[in-house]
Amino acid sequence: MQLYEKIYYDIYNKIVSGEYKEGDLCPSEKELAEQYQVSKAPIRQAMNKLETIGMIERKRGKGTYVRRLEPSNYKMQLCGLTANFYEAVPGMKYTTQTLDITPTPQEIAARVADELPPRCIHIERTGYLNGKPQQISRHYLFDITYWDRMETNIQTWRYFLERNLDIVFSHTTDQLSAVNVKGEMAHFFHPGSESETVLLVERFSRERTGTLIEYSAFYMNTDNWKYTVEFGG
Numbered sequence: 001m002q003l004y005e006k007i008y009y010d011i012y013n014k015i016v017s018g019e020y021k022e023g024d025l026c027p028s029e030k031e032l033a034e035q036y037q038v039s040k041a042p043i044r045q046a047m048n049k050l051e052t053i054g055m056i057e058r059k060r061g062k063g064t065y066v067r068r069l070e071p072s073n074y075k076m077q078l079c080g081l082t083a084n085f086y087e088a089v090p091g092m093k094y095t096t097q098t099l100d101i102t103p104t105p106q107e108i109a110a111r112v113a114d115e116l117p118p119r120c121i122h123i124e125r126t127g128y129l130n131g132k133p134q135q136i137s138r139h140y141l142f143d144i145t146y147w148d149r150m151e152t153n154i155q156t157w158r159y160f161l162e163r164n165l166d167i168v169f170s171h172t173t174d175q176l177s178a179v180n181v182k183g184e185m186a187h188f189f190h191p192g193s194e195s196e197t198v199l200l201v202e203r204f205s206r207e208r209t210g211t212l213i214e215y216s217a218f219y220m221n222t223d224n225w226k227y228t229v230e231f232g233g
Contacts, residue, residue, distance in 0.1 A: 004042035004043075004045035007032075008045075012050065021066060025063050026047075051064075052156055092129050092134060094125045094126065095125065095128075096124070096153065097125065098123060099123045099152055104117060104142065112212055114212045117143075120140045120142045122138070122139070123154070124136070124137065135220050136188060137216060138216065141213070169205050171206045172205045173203070173204045174202070178200070179200045181196050181219065182194060189221050199220040
C-alpha cells in the first residue's frame with residue numbers, strides 16, 4: 001500500500017467513525033503534512049481521492065469540508081482506469097455534450113453474449129485539464145428506467161451511477177487499444193489536426209445479477225497521462 005493510500009484510509013475511517021463530522025472544516029494540507037510527518041504530495045493525493053468519491057468538498061476561499069457518508073452507502077471502489085486516471089490527473093472538468101435515449105448500437109450488442117434492450121440512455125462528455133482537451137467519454141446505460149434521474153453535470157460517471165442511481169457493480173472489464181481518430185474528434189484533441197492516435201479504454205460493467213448494465217468508451221489524450229498498471233507478488 002502506498003503512503004497516500006494509508007493516509008486516505010486513515011482519514012476515511014475518521015469520517016465514517018464520526019471523529020470528523022459532516023460540515024467540519026478539514027485540517028489544511030500543511031497541518032495534515034505535519035500530522036502525518038510527510039510532504040504535501042501524498043496529502044494532496046489522499047484528499048483528491050476523498051474528493052472524487054464525495055467524502056469531502058473543497059470550497060474556494062473557505063477550505064475543505066467533510067461530507068458525511070455512512071459505511072453502508074460507501075459502495076464504490078475505484079479501480080482500473082478510474083482509479084489510475086483520477087489519481088494521476090486530478091482537476092479534470094467535464095461538460096456534457098449529449099444526453100438522450102437512443103437505439104442500442106449494434107456494434108456493442110454484437111460483442112457481448114447478453115441480449116441487450118433495443119434502446120438505451122446515451123451520454124457523451126468532454127473532459128478538460130487546465131483548459132486543455134483531454135478526454136471524450138461515451139456512455140451507454142442499458143436501463144432506460146433511470147432516465148428521470150439523469151443529470152447533465154456529471155463529473156465522475158462511476159460515482160454518479162453508484163451514489164445517485166444506487167447501482168451496485170459486481171464486475172468490470174477494461175479493454176485497451178490504440179485507435180486513430182479523424183475529423184471532429186481529431187480536431188478536439190489537437191485543433192487543426194486531421195488524424196490523431198489516442199488511447200481507447202472500453203469498459204463493460206455488470207451489476208450483482210450478472211447483467212451488463214453499462215458500456216463506456218473513453219478516448220484519452222495521453223500527452224499528460226499514461227495508463228499505468230502495477231503488479232505485485
